[in-house]
Amino acid sequence: MTSAVPAVAKVTADPASRVFRLDGGGVTYALGVDDKGYLQPLYWGSSLAANDPLVSTDPVKTGDPVLVKAPGELSGFDPAGSVTLQEFPGQGEGLVSDPGIKAIFADGNRDLVLKYRSHRVDGETLYVELADIRRPLTVTLRYTIDPDTGVLARSASVRNGDRRAVRVDQIASAVFTLPVGDDYRLHYLTGRHAAEWTKKEVGITPALTVLESRRGSTGHGNNPYFAIGKDGLTTEEHGPVWYGALAWSGSFRISVGQDNLGRVRIMTGYNPYDFSWSLKPGETLDTPVFYAGYSTGGLGAASRTFHTFEQAHIVPGGQKARLRPVLYNSWEATAFDVTEAGQEALAEKAAKIGVERFVVDDGWFGARNSDKAGLGDWTVNPTKFPNGLKPLIDKVYTLGMDFGLWVEPEMVNVDSDLYRAHPDWVLNYTGRPRTEGRNQLVLNLARQDVRDHLLGVLDRLVTQNDVAFLKWDYNRNWTEAGWPGVPVADQQRVYVQYVGNLYYILSELRRRHPKLEIEACSGGGGRVDLGIIGLTDEVWPSDNTDPADRLMIQDGFTQVYPVSVMMAWVTDSPNWANTRATSLDYRFLSSMQGGLGIGANLDKWQAEDFTTARKWVAAYKTIRETVQRGALYRIDPPSNDNASSATMYVSQDRRQGVMFQMLHSSMWRDNPAAQHPQGLDPAQVYAVRVLGGGALPDGVPARASGAYWMEHGLRAPLKGDFVGTAFVFEVAQ
Structure with missing residues (x-):
C-alpha cells in the first residue's frame, strides 16, 4: 500500500564528529572517521533517533562529540591494523581479513593503507574519498539509501593518480561488519544445472564461508546473495535479517566469517580468481553495485521488502512495466526440426488456449539442424523458411499474439561461417586446446569488434522482422579464458570487460527498440543476478520444469528475486528431468505461481488437454497482477x-x-x-x-x-x- 506522505531518504554528515548517517525505510546506516583517520562502520539496523549518540561523548566538555576511537595493539599477534574496524580496508598494516582492495605498485610495494580524505553529499548520495597514506591512489565509496525500503546501494571506484601503472588484484563493491556474536546464521542459495536455488543455512564462525563463481558468469552454483539472521530469533516471519545481492553477471566472491575479535565481516565484489587490472595513470576502475537491506520481520519480510525495491528500482520500467504475458515456446514440440508450416500449426493451437506470445526456439537460423553447427550465423535458414520469417510472424500477429525468437549471441560453433571467418574471436590461449561445451565456444565479448558485430546482427534481426521478444540463452561456462590480442598486463581484464560489453549490448538494444522485451536464460538459472535483471524483462530460473521440483526452485528463487521476473512453464509429462508423471492440472497450478509459460508439445495434446489449458490460462489472467506484483508469503x-x-x-x-x-x-x-x-x-x-x-x-x-x-x-x-x-x-x- 502506498503512503499518503512520500517517504524521504536522509543523508547527513556531522563535521564535528565526522559521522555520516543514511536514514530511510525504517533503517539507519552509519559510519565515521576515527582519531587515526580510518573510516569505521558504526551501525546498521532499525532507525535511530536523530540525536541518538553514535560515538561516545566527553563529559569534561559537557557532551561535545569526540571522534571515534581507534583501538591500539591487542597483542604482538594482533597489531592495531588487524583489529581496527574499517569500512573499506586496503591490504596493508597487518590486515589479515579479506580486504576491500589489494594492489601492487610498480616498485613492488604491496602495502596499502586507506584513510579518510574528504566527503560530499550530493542530494541523497554520500561520497567518501579514501587515500593511501603515501601513494596517489584513492578509493571513492558511494552510498545511497532507498526512502521506502531502507535498501542501501554501495559501490567503490579506485583511481590511480601515479605516473606508473598499479596492478589491482582484488577489489570489493562493499565490506560490511556486524557486531560481535556467536549466534549468527548465514542463509544462501546454491545448486547446479536443473537443481538451482537450493536453500542452505550454516553458522558463522572464524572458518570463512566463501560464496563464489569462477565461471565467467554468475553460475548455477552459489548465487551472489546472502541473508544473515540470529540463531533462535530469526524465522520466516520474525527476527533480524541483514541481506543483500550483487548486481553483477560475472565471476564474483562473497566471503562471510568472524574476525579475530568475533565480529562478522562480509566482503563482496569481483572474484579475484584469475583477475587483475593494470590501472593506468589517471584511470579509474568502478565496481558493480551491492544492494543490502535490514529487516526485523524475518526472512519473509526481508524478501518482500527486497522485491518491492527491485520492482521499483531494478526491473526495467519499474512499477509501470508490462505484466508478463502468457507465453508459448516451441522447443519441446519441434527441437531443431523447425519449419514454417510446423510453427504456424503450433501457433494456431497456442492461440486457442489464450497464449499471448509465441516464441520460436532453437533451429530457425544458419545451418542449425543440431547443436553441432550454425551458432554465430544469425540469418534465417532459407530451407526452413523459404520466404523468411515474415509469413510466420504475420500469422502469429493475426492470431492475436506477439512474436519472439531464441538466440544465443555470445556463442559460436566451430562449424559456422562466423568461426571460419574469425577463429580469433573466441576466448583462447595461443597454442592451447579450445575446449568445447555443448559443441560450442565462447566469443570474447571483451573485444570491441565482437561487441559491435553482435550488436549489429541483433539490431538488424529485430529491425527487419517484427520481433517483440528475444529469449537470450547462454549454454556453457568459460574455459581457456585467454585474450591474446592485448598486452599481457591487460589480459585478465577479460572477466570485467566481457560483462561490461554484454551490458552495453543489452542497453543499446533496448534504447534502439524500446518495445523489445528480453528474457535472460543460461541453461536455466546460470546467469540470474541483479545486473542482468536490470537489463532484461524476465529470467528463466531452471531448465528443470518438473512441477514438484519447481515449487522448491521457485521458493529458493523468490528468497531474493521478485516473482514479476520469474518464468514458470507447463511442459510435457513425464518430465525429462526425473521422468515424474503429473497431471496437467498440477502442472498449471505450479506454473501459475510465476510468469506463466507453456512449453509442452501441443501436437500431442488431446481435446481434453486443450479444454483444461483454456480453463487455467483464463483463470491465471484473473490473478496475474496479484501473483506477479503482489506481496509473497511463504505460509x-x-x-x-x-x-x-x-x-x-x-x-x-x-x-x-x-x-x-x-x-x-x-x-x-x-x-x-x-x-x-x-x-x-x-x-x-x-x-x-x-x-x-x-x-x-x-x-x-x-x-x-x-x-x-x-x-x-x-x-x-x-x-x-x-x-x-x-x-x-x-x-x-
Missing part, C-alpha cells in the same frame, strides 16, 4: 521432508489474495491441517472462491473477514499424489 514452504506446501500472494491494495495449496503425496489417511492466509486486511470482508471453478470444501464459508481467514484458516482436503488447489480472496462488494 508452508516446500521441502524434501514436507508433503504439503502453501504460498500466498496479496495484491498491493490488499483487495485480492490467492493462496496455492499443493500436496506432494499422501501417507496413510493423512488429515491435512488448515493453512492460514497472511497479508489480508483484517478489517475487510473477503469472499472466497476456488480458482478455476468448483465448490468450496465443506465447512469453508463463502465470505468472512480478513481477520477470520488469517486466524481460522481453511483446509483443502487434498488426497493422493501431486495434487493442488488455489483459493482466491476478494474484497466483497
Whole structure:
C-alpha cells in the first residue's frame, strides 16, 4: 500500500564528529572517521533517533562529540591494523581479513593503507574519498539509501593518480561488519544445472564461508546473495535479517566469517580468481553495485521488502512495466526440426488456449539442424523458411499474439561461417586446446569488434522482422579464458570487460527498440543476478520444469528475486528431468505461481488437454497482477521432508489474495491441517472462491473477514499424489 506522505531518504554528515548517517525505510546506516583517520562502520539496523549518540561523548566538555576511537595493539599477534574496524580496508598494516582492495605498485610495494580524505553529499548520495597514506591512489565509496525500503546501494571506484601503472588484484563493491556474536546464521542459495536455488543455512564462525563463481558468469552454483539472521530469533516471519545481492553477471566472491575479535565481516565484489587490472595513470576502475537491506520481520519480510525495491528500482520500467504475458515456446514440440508450416500449426493451437506470445526456439537460423553447427550465423535458414520469417510472424500477429525468437549471441560453433571467418574471436590461449561445451565456444565479448558485430546482427534481426521478444540463452561456462590480442598486463581484464560489453549490448538494444522485451536464460538459472535483471524483462530460473521440483526452485528463487521476473512453464509429462508423471492440472497450478509459460508439445495434446489449458490460462489472467506484483508469503514452504506446501500472494491494495495449496503425496489417511492466509486486511470482508471453478470444501464459508481467514484458516482436503488447489480472496462488494 502506498503512503499518503512520500517517504524521504536522509543523508547527513556531522563535521564535528565526522559521522555520516543514511536514514530511510525504517533503517539507519552509519559510519565515521576515527582519531587515526580510518573510516569505521558504526551501525546498521532499525532507525535511530536523530540525536541518538553514535560515538561516545566527553563529559569534561559537557557532551561535545569526540571522534571515534581507534583501538591500539591487542597483542604482538594482533597489531592495531588487524583489529581496527574499517569500512573499506586496503591490504596493508597487518590486515589479515579479506580486504576491500589489494594492489601492487610498480616498485613492488604491496602495502596499502586507506584513510579518510574528504566527503560530499550530493542530494541523497554520500561520497567518501579514501587515500593511501603515501601513494596517489584513492578509493571513492558511494552510498545511497532507498526512502521506502531502507535498501542501501554501495559501490567503490579506485583511481590511480601515479605516473606508473598499479596492478589491482582484488577489489570489493562493499565490506560490511556486524557486531560481535556467536549466534549468527548465514542463509544462501546454491545448486547446479536443473537443481538451482537450493536453500542452505550454516553458522558463522572464524572458518570463512566463501560464496563464489569462477565461471565467467554468475553460475548455477552459489548465487551472489546472502541473508544473515540470529540463531533462535530469526524465522520466516520474525527476527533480524541483514541481506543483500550483487548486481553483477560475472565471476564474483562473497566471503562471510568472524574476525579475530568475533565480529562478522562480509566482503563482496569481483572474484579475484584469475583477475587483475593494470590501472593506468589517471584511470579509474568502478565496481558493480551491492544492494543490502535490514529487516526485523524475518526472512519473509526481508524478501518482500527486497522485491518491492527491485520492482521499483531494478526491473526495467519499474512499477509501470508490462505484466508478463502468457507465453508459448516451441522447443519441446519441434527441437531443431523447425519449419514454417510446423510453427504456424503450433501457433494456431497456442492461440486457442489464450497464449499471448509465441516464441520460436532453437533451429530457425544458419545451418542449425543440431547443436553441432550454425551458432554465430544469425540469418534465417532459407530451407526452413523459404520466404523468411515474415509469413510466420504475420500469422502469429493475426492470431492475436506477439512474436519472439531464441538466440544465443555470445556463442559460436566451430562449424559456422562466423568461426571460419574469425577463429580469433573466441576466448583462447595461443597454442592451447579450445575446449568445447555443448559443441560450442565462447566469443570474447571483451573485444570491441565482437561487441559491435553482435550488436549489429541483433539490431538488424529485430529491425527487419517484427520481433517483440528475444529469449537470450547462454549454454556453457568459460574455459581457456585467454585474450591474446592485448598486452599481457591487460589480459585478465577479460572477466570485467566481457560483462561490461554484454551490458552495453543489452542497453543499446533496448534504447534502439524500446518495445523489445528480453528474457535472460543460461541453461536455466546460470546467469540470474541483479545486473542482468536490470537489463532484461524476465529470467528463466531452471531448465528443470518438473512441477514438484519447481515449487522448491521457485521458493529458493523468490528468497531474493521478485516473482514479476520469474518464468514458470507447463511442459510435457513425464518430465525429462526425473521422468515424474503429473497431471496437467498440477502442472498449471505450479506454473501459475510465476510468469506463466507453456512449453509442452501441443501436437500431442488431446481435446481434453486443450479444454483444461483454456480453463487455467483464463483463470491465471484473473490473478496475474496479484501473483506477479503482489506481496509473497511463504505460509508452508516446500521441502524434501514436507508433503504439503502453501504460498500466498496479496495484491498491493490488499483487495485480492490467492493462496496455492499443493500436496506432494499422501501417507496413510493423512488429515491435512488448515493453512492460514497472511497479508489480508483484517478489517475487510473477503469472499472466497476456488480458482478455476468448483465448490468450496465443506465447512469453508463463502465470505468472512480478513481477520477470520488469517486466524481460522481453511483446509483443502487434498488426497493422493501431486495434487493442488488455489483459493482466491476478494474484497466483497
